[in-house]
Amino acid sequence: MKDLSILTKNALFIGLSMREITDFLSAIPCSEKVFQPEDILVHEGDVITHLGIILSGLAVGKKYGLGGEEIIVSRLSVNKIFGDVLSGANGFASPVTVQACEVCRVLFIDYKSLLYSPHSLNHKILQNMIQNISLKYFAQNMRLDILMLKSVREKVLVYLNYQRTLRGNSTFEINLDRRLLSDYLGVDRSALSRELSKMKADGLIDFKKSVFTLKY
Amino acid sequence: MKDLSILTKNALFIGLSMREITDFLSAIPCSEKVFQPEDILVHEGDVITHLGIILSGLAVGKKYGLGGEEIIVSRLSVNKIFGDVLSGANGFASPVTVQACEVCRVLFIDYKSLLYSPHSLNHKILQNMIQNISLKYFAQNMRLDILMLKSVREKVLVYLNYQRTLRGNSTFEINLDRRLLSDYLGVDRSALSRELSKMKADGLIDFKKSVFTLKY
DNA sequence: ATAAATACGTTGCCGTAGCAACGGAAGGAG
DNA sequence: CTCCTTCCGTTGCTACGGCAACGTATTTAT
Numbered sequence: 001m002k003d004l005s006i007l008t009k010n011a012l013f014i015g016l017s018m019r020e021i022t023d024f025l026s027a028i029p030c031s032e033k034v035f036q037p038e039d040i041l042v043h044e045g046d047v048i049t050h051l052g053i054i055l056s057g058l059a060v061g062k063k064y065g066l067g068g069e070e071i072i073v074s075r076l077s078v079n080k081i082f083g084d085v086l087s088g089a090n091g092f093a094s095p096v097t098v099q100a101c102e103v104c105r106v107l108f109i110d111y112k113s114l115l116y117s118p119h120s121l122n123h124k125i126l127q128n129m130i131q132n133i134s135l136k137y138f139a140q141n142m143r144l145d146i147l148m149l150k151s152v153r154e155k156v157l158v159y160l161n162y163q164r165t166l167r168g169n170s171t172f173e174i175n176l177d178r179r180l181l182s183d184y185l186g187v188d189r190s191a192l193s194r195e196l197s198k199m200k201a202d203g204l205i206d207f208k209k210s211v212f213t214l215k216y
Numbered sequence: 217m218k219d220l221s222i223l224t225k226n227a228l229f230i231g232l233s234m235r236e237i238t239d240f241l242s243a244i245p246c247s248e249k250v251f252q253p254e255d256i257l258v259h260e261g262d263v264i265t266h267l268g269i270i271l272s273g274l275a276v277g278k279k280y281g282l283g284g285e286e287i288i289v290s291r292l293s294v295n296k297i298f299g300d301v302l303s304g305a306n307g308f309a310s311p312v313t314v315q316a317c318e319v320c321r322v323l324f325i326d327y328k329s330l331l332y333s334p335h336s337l338n339h340k341i342l343q344n345m346i347q348n349i350s351l352k353y354f355a356q357n358m359r360l361d362i363l364m365l366k367s368v369r370e371k372v373l374v375y376l377n378y379q380r381t382l383r384g385n386s387t388f389e390i391n392l393d394r395r396l397l398s399d400y401l402g403v404d405r406s407a408l409s410r411e412l413s414k415m416k417a418d419g420l421i422d423f424k425k426s427v428f429t430l431k432y
Numbered sequence: 433a434t435a436a437a438t439a440c441g442t443t444g445c446c447g448t449a450g451c452a453a454c455g456g457a458a459g460g461a462g
Numbered sequence: 463c464t465c466c467t468t469c470c471g472t473t474g475c476t477a478c479g480g481c482a483a484c485g486t487a488t489t490t491a492t
Contacts, residue, residue: 085353
């Protein structure tokens with residue numbers, strides 16, 4: 001177990017020094033594992049006992065639609081945490097499969113220990129955990145709002161608006177390709193392309209690849 | 217401030233005795249308020265400083281669509297908590313308006329104190345808070361799954377299936393009327409009625425009012 | 433008891449968007 | 463350089479579902 005320095009920037013450990021983090025981790029069961037591309041970290045339906053932190057590499061959370069199509073639900077880059085909400089809910093089956101895209105080093109932490117440890121730093125970590133889960137909740141909430149809209153155009157407008165307020169600029173690049181964006185918005189990919197073109201023709205927006213400009 | 221005995225059953229205070237709860241509450245800023253029907257407890261867009269617990273009465277969380285229509289997002293009955301996720305996210309604007317349906321007694325608790333109190337019981341309360349928020353997350357996640365489906369029939373089937381596993385019985389009564397159900401599923405009310413009738417004609421389900429029977 | 437309001441089912445109209453298939457552009461591997 | 467794969471836009475077809483309007487049943491108010 002080496003090179004945990006990035007954990008000082010991890011949402012779970014914000015506010016803690018490197019020394020405090022290693023001190024804390026040495027007191028509870030945790031382990032580091034390495035996964036090869038395509039390896040599965042968590043199967044959909046698993047009941048987990050550990051939450052995970054990506055130390056290096058990239059993984060994705062995915063689920064499968066009724067037709068068996070893959071749907072990418074989340075992108076897990078370095079320092080991203082998975083299984084935390086699951087840990088909090090205590091005993092739920094995982095709704096997603098987590099799979100490595102590249103070679104991944106992952107830190108697994110026994111969540112019962114994390115939640116119930118009497119360690120003096122545990123208090124701070126629980127606060128961080130609450131914040132992290134809450135932010136995930138609101139990210140999900142944002143998507144809910146979009147999925148409730150009826151037309152593709154409305155969905156796109158609300159999404160782009162939100163991105164604009166996030167970046168503070170009317171021109172920005174999004175980190176989703178067309179396929180992922182259409183999944184996120186809950187619409188057909190070609191229908192999305194069609195509507196984007198129409199919106200460009202209507203002078204509402206401009207875009208090239210993943211760079212968008214809002215003209216309203 | 218009287219009759220807080222129901223708080224022993226509140227998700228935030230599970231595992232604590234009445235004495236411990238009053239002890240804890242007396243140590244941090246909180247207040248009880250009474251609202252009349254139609255009164256607003258939280259405005260959409262508010263940045264809150266307190267989380268709330270419904271001590272008696274009934275309130276709803278609602279938001280407004282682009283057309284201005286009201287959408288009921290949550291139903292807040294006795295012992296329900298609101299503003300907890302918002303508290304966790306620290307500084308977010310409320311995405312919903314909370315409004316009383318009946319006379320409501322509400323306990324407001326300063327969330328910074330709740331999160332950062334050095335009180336010995338605070339640890340347990342943070343654990344409870346994590347669990348509560350996580351459960352809300354998964355409830356939201358369930359709805360996300362449904363909203364991603366493309367046809368009304370699929371949405372209804374997934375929803376009813378889930379209800380069946382919840383109740384453990386193929387016949388059950390749901391607590392949503394048609395209007396609320398159509399909102400929940402993200403479809404038009406008349407389209408929902410239409411599809412329900414078709415599904416009944418197809419022999420898939422039976423229903424009368426809000427009592428459903430799954431025949432598959 | 434009467435009136436008003438709410439809840440629910442039904443139906444016709446028609447636009448939107450899902451689906452499938454295709455072509456071109458861009459990027460990677462050999 | 464060429465092949466192959468991925469990504470994206472385009473288009474025709476068609477059905478699903480949103481919308482509006484209406485009728486009936488059940489509930490609430492006065």
